[in-house]
């Protein structure tokens with residue numbers, strides 16, 4: 001990825017994992033735009049998925065990381081914006097393919113389903129892998145233009 005800023009957001013179920021991912025992003029020299037939530041107090045995940053999506057739509061960054069309990073709700077929320085391709089990831093191959101084939105711009109994790117070591121490994125791969133383009137370009141274009 002070329003952007004030097006990355007956004008990150010979570011709900012209460014993803015808060016602990018988010019706090020474990022931020023130091024790695026900073027260690028890579030990225031400016032981290034933390035969109036909350038800022039504690040384990042119960043909140044509604046759609047608000048944080050939408051905060052991420054509007055940040056990307058408005059051009060404040062090209063990439064983001066989202067965490068909720070399962071990773072499911074917050075990824076559904078973010079994917080309601082056509083500018084977002086949010087991928088819920090559980091393993092290294094998924095982290096690679098979501099960049100190579102889908103040009104995913106947001107990686108999502110479940111704080112209750114994925115441990116910090118796996119999430120950190122997947123996040124490194126996500127950040128280091130480029131979109132392959134070619135035949136995937138046309139398919140990714142179609143994602144932003146549902147019929």
Ligand code: RB5
Pocket residue numbers: 011012013014045068069070071072073074
């Ligand atoms: C919150 O309890 C939980 O529902 C949320 O973090 C997430 O897993 C939703 O998909």
